[in-house]
Amino acid sequence: MIFTKTIYIETEKKGDIIxxxxxxxxxxxxxxxxxxxxxxxxxxxxxxxxxxELESNLREDIKKLLxxxxxxxxxxxxxxxxxxxxSMLLPPDKTLPVRNGRVIRGTWQDLFFxxxxxxxxxxxxxxxxxxx
Amino acid sequence: MIFTKTIYIETEKKGDIIxxxxxxxxxxxxxxxxxxxxxxxxxxxxxxxxxxELESNLREDIKKLLxxxxxxxxxxxxxxxxxxxxSMLLPPDKTLPVRNGRVIRGTWQDLFFxxxxxxxxxxxxxxxxxxx
Amino acid sequence: MIFTKTIYIETEKKGDIIxxxxxxxxxxxxxxxxxxxxxxxxxxxxxxxxxxELESNLREDIKKLLxxxxxxxxxxxxxxxxxxxxSMLLPPDKTLPVRNGRVIRGTWQDLFFxxxxxxxxxxxxxxxxxxx
Numbered sequence: 001m002i003f004t005k006t007i008y009i010e011t012e013k014k015g016d017i018i019x020x021x022x023x024x025x026x027x028x029x030x031x032x033x034x035x036x037x038x039x040x041x042x043x044x045x046x047x048x049x050x051x052x053e054l055e056s057n058l059r060e061d062i063k064k065l066l067x068x069x070x071x072x073x074x075x076x077x078x079x080x081x082x083x084x085x086x087s088m089l090l091p092p093d094k095t096l097p098v099r100n101g102r103v104i105r106g107t108w109q110d111l112f113f114x115x116x117x118x119x120x121x122x123x124x125x126x127x128x129x130x131x132x
Numbered sequence: 133m134i135f136t137k138t139i140y141i142e143t144e145k146k147g148d149i150i151x152x153x154x155x156x157x158x159x160x161x162x163x164x165x166x167x168x169x170x171x172x173x174x175x176x177x178x179x180x181x182x183x184x185e186l187e188s189n190l191r192e193d194i195k196k197l198l199x200x201x202x203x204x205x206x207x208x209x210x211x212x213x214x215x216x217x218x219s220m221l222l223p224p225d226k227t228l229p230v231r232n233g234r235v236i237r238g239t240w241q242d243l244f245f246x247x248x249x250x251x252x253x254x255x256x257x258x259x260x261x262x263x264x
Numbered sequence: 265m266i267f268t269k270t271i272y273i274e275t276e277k278k279g280d281i282i283x284x285x286x287x288x289x290x291x292x293x294x295x296x297x298x299x300x301x302x303x304x305x306x307x308x309x310x311x312x313x314x315x316x317e318l319e320s321n322l323r324e325d326i327k328k329l330l331x332x333x334x335x336x337x338x339x340x341x342x343x344x345x346x347x348x349x350x351s352m353l354l355p356p357d358k359t360l361p362v363r364n365g366r367v368i369r370g371t372w373q374d375l376f377f378x379x380x381x382x383x384x385x386x387x388x389x390x391x392x393x394x395x396x
Contacts, residue, residue: 002299002300002395002396004361004363036262037171039361043368045315045370045372046316046372051223051225052177052220053216057210057213058207058209058213061208061213064207065202065217075328076324076325077324077325078321084317084322084372085316088314089353089354090220091358093315094225095171095225097173097258097260099136104173104258106174106177109175126361126363126368128300128361132134167392169303183357184348189339189340189342190339190340190348192340193340193341193348194352196339197352197353201333201353226355227303227305228357229392238306238307239309241308241309262394
């Protein structure tokens with residue numbers, strides 16, 4: 001069985017972090033699929049998905065890590081080179097297991113979107129739930 | 133067809149590497165699924181999966197790389213900030229193809245767990261095999 | 265429904281980038297699967313997949329990023345340690361949604377192979393399309 005859903009989120013500025021966990025959990029429940037996987041994907045070349053804790057100090061650490069690994073300046077490809085590079089390292093493509101109609105994740109494991117482009121924008125997210 | 137299985141592994145200390153390849157291969161055989169995919173996932177916000185060669189010198193290189201990219205110290209979020217950052221960069225979420233009842237992988241491609249937290253612990257791994 | 269296909273590509277030298285987008289799109293159309301996912305996987309421990317824009321300046325930036333994050337020299341495991349480390353950070357494992365018989369991706373989102381080993385070689389890619 002396949003259940004698909006498209007959702008939209010709006011980011012306000014560069015670096016915005018949006019927690020998608022509860023939205024994904026409620027769509028998985030809506031799907032009535034008990035066991036399988038949920039695939040979450042953003043069709044955007046400057047978007048990032050991450051899966052870990054989302055505590056306020058750690059948010060600052062995540063921003064620092066992105067700047068350490070792929071700094072904003074020093075690239076050949078225009079102003080948003082870093083956006084593409086971050087989306088390459090942390091791609092907007094994540095799969096989680098589904099059991100008994102619920103998403104399996106760790107207590108501190110949240111799935112969140114990071115706006116890696118130079119400003120906020122409307123972002124599309126495609127969910128595919130496959131199972132029985 | 134969906135086949136699911138939960139396994140547990142125990143790490144002894146920070147940085148422990150546990151090769152999961154043979155365990156995953158035997159569960160795929162147990163599933164009787166011939167063609168499809170196997171999704172392997174650890175519901176832990178400080179866990180890492182990696183897929184490449186697992187030779188003893190390369191183990192040292194992997195530890196150095198993790199320290200280069202996300203060092204143990206210098207973060208705002210307590211003692212295990214680096215654990216979360218490493219789990220973000222190398223998430224515990226991997227999908228491999230299944231053909232003729234066997235996992236497809238390269239000769240030197242092993243799937244292994246890296247204990248990214250500050251000490252050893254009991255870790256859960258969820259396998260979902262989807263196919264025919 | 266499951267549709268599988270094996271393709272081969274040949275790289276000529278280290279760092280070669282091969283755009284797989286159109287090949288994957290045509291195999292998804294061939295599969296006659298309307299809604300689901302396509303999983304793309306290279307069974308090679310020194311191969312990289314990336315998903316973002318593939319513009320000529322950005323190609324240079326991508327090469328610089330790989331060298332910044334996992335430099336060619338300075339490792340214990342022989343001449344291709346960097347190849348394994350890059351394949352670990354950017355694994356050859358990618359999943360995209362399929363809707364109405366087409367791959368969903370962003371306008372600037374191309375899926376490409378990067379030859380991370382020390383020279384060109386013949387590379388295998390396994391596609392698994394799951395859906396209805």
